Amino acid sequence: MTSESLLRTKDLDEACGFLTSVYAPHHITALDSGRFGFSLRVLNAERLRIGYSNFTSDVRLDVPPPSFYVFCYAPVGSVDVTSGHQSASVSRTTAAVLTPNAPWRFERWTDDSTLMAMRIDRADLEDDLSAILGRRVVEPITFGDKLDLTKGRGADFARVLRLLQDDDGQPSELARQHPVMASHLGQLVRSALLMSQPHNYSDELYEDRRSCLPTAIQRVVDVIEDDPMRVNSAPEIARIACISLRALEKAFVRQFGIPPMAYLRQVRLARARNELIHGDPDVLTVSAVALRWGFGHLGRFGAAYQERYGEPPSHTLRRGTRGLEFVVSRPSWFEMGSSETYPR
Numbered sequence: 001m002t003s004e005s006l007l008r009t010k011d012l013d014e015a016c017g018f019l020t021s022v023y024a025p026h027h028i029t030a031l032d033s034g035r036f037g038f039s040l041r042v043l044n045a046e047r048l049r050i051g052y053s054n055f056t057s058d059v060r061l062d063v064p065p066p067s068f069y070v071f072c073y074a075p076v077g078s079v080d081v082t083s084g085h086q087s088a089s090v091s092r093t094t095a096a097v098l099t100p101n102a103p104w105r106f107e108r109w110t111d112d113s114t115l116m117a118m119r120i121d122r123a124d125l126e127d128d129l130s131a132i133l134g135r136r137v138v139e140p141i142t143f144g145d146k147l148d149l150t151k152g153r154g155a156d157f158a159r160v161l162r163l164l165q166d167d168d169g170q171p172s173e174l175a176r177q178h179p180v181m182a183s184h185l186g187q188l189v190r191s192a193l194l195m196s197q198p199h200n201y202s203d204e205l206y207e208d209r210r211s212c213l214p215t216a217i218q219r220v221v222d223v224i225e226d227d228p229m230r231v232n233s234a235p236e237i238a239r240i241a242c243i244s245l246r247a248l249e250k251a252f253v254r255q256f257g258i259p260p261m262a263y264l265r266q267v268r269l270a271r272a273r274n275e276l277i278h279g280d281p282d283v284l285t286v287s288a289v290a291l292r293w294g295f296g297h298l299g300r301f302g303a304a305y306q307e308r309y310g311e312p313p314s315h316t317l318r319r320g321t322r323g324l325e326f327v328v329s330r331p332s333w334f335e336m337g338s339s340e341t342y343p344r
């Protein structure tokens with residue numbers, strides 16, 4: 001399911017409330033309250049949320065540390081963005097990725113600036129990178145401060161980005177009218193971003209991954225990624241590695257920061273999530289998926305899943321066909337282009 005909505009208001013608190021409902025808690029400081037005006041166009045599809053924000057006067061937006069990434073650039077005008085200790089001025093030619101667990105700030109909006117902000121859940125990005133690398137990503141992905149969209153890999157990414165929007169920087173017909181295509185486009189954009197914007201895994205992306213890992217660890221990673229149900233205990237994993245369990249655990253912690261059984265659980269959780277995303281909630285059950293991927297205790301599976309993906313597994317299953325939903329009421333103070341329920 002894909003939906004698009006348009007909000008307009010001249011009330012600062014109401015604008016703040018809508019941004020909070022779409023992304024995360026926001027605080028807006030209007031530098032010229034007499035001229036304040038706000039509009040936000042939102043495109044929602046499975047695992048894809050893009051907002052286009054416009055203010056009629058300069059404002060400062062402060063966001064407490066969120067749990068997700070945001071890719072942003074300004075198809076019109078420019079906006080200064082800060083994420084933790086990194087900052088950039090985003091425009092039609094320069095983009096930035098704001099990282100989780102650091103405060104964000106948006107300020108110095110030029111006249112008629114439009115900010116495009118695409119929310120990217122941390123787990124989705126890590127799963128995409130894991131698929132590219134052929135192994136689980138354990139350490140958080142940390143991006144550089146900005147991306148030049150005019151040359152090199154940045155220009156390649158800009159071409160992919162144009163699939164999501166038209167020449168005016170608005171959602172494309174392809175993204176708006178075709179929910180399945182929009183979901184696939186979201187994954188394509190995330191993967192293209194990982195290949196274009198420098199981050200702490202970039203060197204590994206462009207190397208032969210088999211040369212990056214010790215032979216014993218690579219052997220275990222290959223078996224787990226190929227069939228995570230093939231092994232069920234630490235001694236079995238040590239036999240595959242052909243080294244002692246103690247040596248293997250030390251090597252895994254040194255390489256990934258977690259022991260091999262924790263790595264195995266992460267892979268199984270990812271496979272379970274993939275099945276829930278694409279499953280029919282009228283046929284599939286969370287308990288069946290949990291058991292299929294080796295989680296015998298449903299409560300512990302739910303807790304581990306919630307911690308990893310930020311939502312209960314039942315919500316993921318419902319989203320598979322109709323999207324997780326959040327409802328924005330229609331009070332009198334704003335105009336909307338749609339009164340639909342929005343998939344999250």
